[in-house]
Amino acid sequence: MSKNRWNFPDLGYGIGLRTVHYPTILEESPAIDWFEIISENYMDTKGRPIYILDKIAEKYPIVMHGVSMSIGSTDPLDIPYLKKLKELANRVKALWVSDHLCWSGVAGTNIHDLLPMPYNEESLKYTISRVKQVSEILERPLILENPSAYIEFTSSDITEWDFLVALTKESDCGLLLDVNNVYVSSFNHGFDPNEYIDAIPSDRVVQYHLAGHTNKGTHIIDTHSDYVIDQVWQLYERSCQHTGGRATLVEWDDEIPAFEVVHAEVLKAKAYRKQPEVAMVGV
Numbered sequence: 078m079s080k081n082r083w084n085f086p087d088l089g090y091g092i093g094l095r096t097v098h099y100p101t102i103l104e105e106s107p108a109i110d111w112f113e114i115i116s117e118n119y120m121d122t123k124g125r126p127i128y129i130l131d132k133i134a135e136k137y138p139i140v141m142h143g144v145s146m147s148i149g150s151t152d153p154l155d156i157p158y159l160k161k162l163k164e165l166a167n168r169v170k171a172l173w174v175s176d177h178l179c180w181s182g183v184a185g186t187n188i189h190d191l192l193p194m195p196y197n198e199e200s201l202k203y204t205i206s207r208v209k210q211v212s213e214i215l216e217r218p219l220i221l222e223n224p225s226a227y228i229e230f231t232s233s234d235i236t237e238w239d240f241l242v243a244l245t246k247e248s249d250c251g252l253l254l255d256v257n258n259v260y261v262s263s264f265n266h267g268f269d270p271n272e273y274i275d276a277i278p279s280d281r282v283v284q285y286h287l288a289g290h291t292n293k294g295t296h297i298i299d300t301h302s303d304y305v306i307d308q309v310w311q312l313y314e315r316s317c318q319h320t321g322g323r324a325t326l327v328e329w330d331d332e333i334p335a336f337e338v339v340h341a342e343v344l345k346a347k348a349y350r351k352q353p354e355v356a357m358v359g360v
Contacts, residue, residue: 087322090343101336116143134169141171149180149194175220175253195230196240208248222253225261225299238276245281255286256313261297279319288328302331314349
């Protein structure tokens with residue numbers, strides 16, 4: 078089993094834990110390698126969701142993926158939220174905790190959306206500081222996901238991939254590389270997705286996300302409502318040539334089909350994995 082710089086294991090092939098699949102998982106114990114949970118769905122409940130999660134965590138490895146950390150917000154870090162996050166991670170023995178490189182609220186209001194950040198030296202230094210604080214509170218490295226983007230800031234003078242390279246190096250965080258998000262953003266903003274993939278330091282990639290999206294012709298929306306397209310699989314293959322095996326997950330959050338369909342989709346990743354062509358060392 079391959080590992081990266083923090084000894085995070087390659088868990089194999091997983092899917093996001095969703096309520097529609099609870100019966101299948103509990104009754105059939107399907108041969109899935111691991112599950113990813115949306116952290117906020119289980120942080121403030123003592124009812125059925127956390128009971129079911131406890132049952133699943135007894136049988137399967139769990140990783141946590143959040144949507145409310147708002148690492149890029151100008152608001153102070155939400156310390157009570159982070160403490161709850163840490164408690165949940167300890168409860169389910171989460172192998173890592175991730176969130177998004179974005180902001181999701183301001184002035185104390187969570188607007189429940191993953192909003193893009195400007196990429197410049199000021200925002201980079203700010204984010205580095207915030208990531209370090211979060212990692213200290215969680216007592217583990219923070220893993221951040223590259224976002225899908227529909228607008229850009231005029232104040233941005235660093236590419237997203239160069240921002241991520243500097244951020245992971247200076248803050249010692251890991252990367253959840255969402256290959257579909259790379260493709261979506263490249264389509265929407267006209268950059269070369271291969272350049273993005275090639276720039277990412279291989280030893281910082283802890284996990285992959287794959288997903289389907291909705292192409293509107295003039296732009297793409299990251300809906301997680303369909304099968305992964307060929308171009309995204311090809312980008313995944315290209316990235317795996319550098320990283321080797323990494324935990325890989327398919328997100329399917331709208332019009333969710335049967336468990337077996339989502340499971341079969343993530344197992345397609347086996348055909349695209351390659352061993353590294355050249356050993357990549359650091360950044």
